[in-house]
Amino acid sequence: MQIGSRYLGNRQCAFTVWAPQLKQVAVHLVAPEDKLIPLQQDEQGYWHGQAEAEPGALYFYQLDGETDRPDPASHCQPQGVHGPSQIVDHSSFTWMDQQWKNIPLEKMVIYELHVGTFTPEGTFEAIIPRIPELLELGVNAIELMPIAQFPGERNWGYDGTYLYGVQYSYGGVNGLKQLVNACHQQGMAVFLDAVYNHFGPEGNYIGCYGPYFTNKYKTPWGCAINFDDSYSHAVRNFFIQNALYWFREYHIDALRLDATDHILDHGAKHFLQELAEATEEFSQQQGRKFYLTAECDLNDVRWVRSREKGGFGLDAQWNDEFHHALHALLTGERNGYYLDFGDLDHMAKAYTHNFVYTWNFSKNRQKYHGSDPCDCSPNQFVVFSQNHDQVGNRMLGDRLCHLVSFEAQKLAAAVYLISPSIPLIFMGEEYGETAPFQYFVSHGDPDLVAAVRKGRKEEFAAFHAEGEAPDPQSEETFQRSKLHWDLRHEGQHQKLWLFYQTLLRLRREVPALNHADRQSLDVSVLADEKVLKLRRCHHDSQVLCLLNFNTQPSSIKMALPPGTWKKLLSSADPQWGGAGADLPDLIPTERDQTIAEQQLILGPESVVIYGSV
CATH class of the missing domain: 2.60.40.10 (Immunoglobulins)
Structure with missing residues (x-):
């Protein structure tokens, strides 16, 4: 209804x-x-x-x-x-996207952005002129952080209290429609981050209407939303209709469901399964596919398994452990959840299994954690080196470029863009944005503002962060987080942008990188040299990627399959701002047998990609 x-x-x-x-x-x-x-x-x-x-x-x-x-x-x-x-x-509203049929999820390259900080104007309409350059980069889907009406004019969006409302300061109803219309006309899909696990604290009057909450369960935001208690049928309908509303009235192509591990439902049919069924039915009615992706901290394969196999049938889920494995390797950080990561073997498993913890003991959690998703396709997982959470929930909102070298930034990009999973770029990382992305709000209740400040301080204590966090209520914190978009034309920033563009072109054009399955993926660890060797193949197309996490040059010897191997990309080359590496452009091998050894010298924190000819 x-x-x-x-x-x-x-x-x-x-x-x-x-x-x-x-x-x-x-x-x-x-x-x-x-x-x-x-x-x-x-x-x-x-x-x-x-x-x-x-x-x-x-x-x-x-x-x-x-x-x-x-x-x-x-x-x-x-x-x-x-x-x-x-x-x-x-x-x-006059829609002009009648020919739009959406992009297959496995072909998407997602670009996560915050409407308020992506442009100086901070509006939906201001995003439109940037669509062509994102397409030129190789992005074909943007993902908007939550835009449901929140208090004030600046917020990450997770304090939304009107889930059907469009943030008025961003341009409201028509502004969002104009953006989606423009994206579809130019070949860009649109994801929307939807929050179905809690309502924001200010302006939250929904409890006046009925039992939308239950005290059966507690979440970080208080009583859980009532998905399985008395009267839950109408609560579930409220959220299912919300998803269909975004698809129907705004032509949104996909929803990213926030923190679904806090959607607590022990009924016979989980809410997420019912939502997936409703979305599938709507897709059939409309003659085009609408997608559901989810954030989940449980490493639970049920989220993406088909309903026939006992799963909920969501299309994909975010793979935080891929990020954690990569971040810990590059930065050496071991606080908080990074305690469970830092070995090359973790990175290798993130490639082969997506989840690093597949019912293994977690020191950070002090329990066994996760399930094995190897019966699922790699393109049911979204991978990244940065996102709004992993940057913005750091005390200073520092990006990866503030933590690692320029060479390591290129290495990080290659690690996830050559993976068989769906890549997500966080706004600005493609050119090494220097502005932080910090947490900001504009609440009207002084007691709530004080509670937010206190809560953020307690969060950072878990990571043993020292010093004072920026004031989330201050407009300066918001203004500091706005992108410096023109940087992409300057010096190393431009080189990094072109490097991302080249990686995304290879991902599109090389069949071995364009095709995703676990059987065609082979990953091995050269532990002595801190190098990962990754090989992907599809029919006659083969790609060999060497990822050097060592801060010193690494000399490796390895056997190559028969044929001729052409260097497709080396991050150490001067054109990408590297110091150069003595790597052959072509490596011929005997046609009828694998040569015994080939010696290669890899630059520090570098990647080289060879393709079969």
Whole structure:
């Protein structure tokens, strides 16, 4: 059942809201005229009604004849999270993407961005001129951090309290539609980060309507959302309809589901499975595929296994352990969850299994952790060297370029862009953005601001961080996090951008890199030299990648398969800002047998890629 306000045309608007335990619910139109329209309740606790009202009209729901509250499924909150909701006519927008059919998930290169800091203007519309350059880089999907209406004008987005609303300061309803329309016309898919595990603390009135929360479980945000207790059928419907709303009204191609390990459901059919089924049905109706990817800290393969195999049937999940293995190797950090990582074997397993912990003992967690996903395709996992969490949840918001050498930045890019999994680039990393990405909010409640400051300090204690964190409430913290986009044309920044572009071109054009399965992937560790040897193949196409994590040159001897091997890329070459490495452009071997040995000298923290000719 669709909920919220639905403009029907001819000055008529329908309203549906779930409030099973209230005795009266009415629509209180407050502008352009003041009017009260009583609603009628059905047997499932939904209140329905119709009123004469035009798009742009403002309204509250009046609860039990006493209290006015915004619509929990409000499409627009022009006066913020405490103000009235606004009626929206979605049919008034002219879509120009009728030929768009989406991109296969396994072919996507995702670019995660925060709308407020990606451009000086901080709007949806301001992103549009940057689409061509992202396409030129090799990106074909952008992923927007959450844009559901949050308090104030600056926030990461995870404090959204109106999950159907579009952040007004970003450009609101039409701004988002214009962005998606422009992306589709140019061949770019759009992901949206959706938060279904909690509501933000300010402007959160949804508990006034019904039992949206349960005290059966606790989460980092308090009582869990009610996915399996009494009345949970309508709570589940609220979120399922939200996903379909983004697909239907905004033509969003995929949702990234935040922290799904905190969607707590012990019913016979997990909410995520029901959501996947609804998305699949909607995809069939529309004749194009819509995707669901998930963040999950459990290393639980059920998230992406098919329903026939007892899974939830989501399309992909973020692979944090790939990041942790890479980050620990490059930086030497061993605090917090990095305690479980740092060996070359961890990086090798991240390639072959995606999860590093597949029911192994975790020192950090002090328990056995994870499951084995080897029966799943590598392209059911999203990999990265940075993302909003791994940068922004550091005390100073420092990026990888603040922590490692320029050579190591190139190595990090190659590690995940040559993997068979779906790559995700965090905005700015492709040219070595120097601005940090720090945590920022603009709450109106002083007590809440104090609680946020205290909570962040306690978080950093787990990583033994010293010093003072930037004030999340300060506008300066937000302004510091804005990209310096023009850097991509300068010096080493430009070389890094071109290096990313070349890696993404190889990923597209070389069949061995373009094809993903575990059987065609071979990874071995040359521990003495801190080198990973990775070989990928598809029919006659073969690629050999040597990844040197040593801060000194490494001399390796190895056997090569028969044929001629051509150097496709070496990060140590001067064109990429390297000091140069004495590596042959061609390595011929005997056609009928593997040669005994080939000696190669790899530059410090470098990657070289050879392809069969």
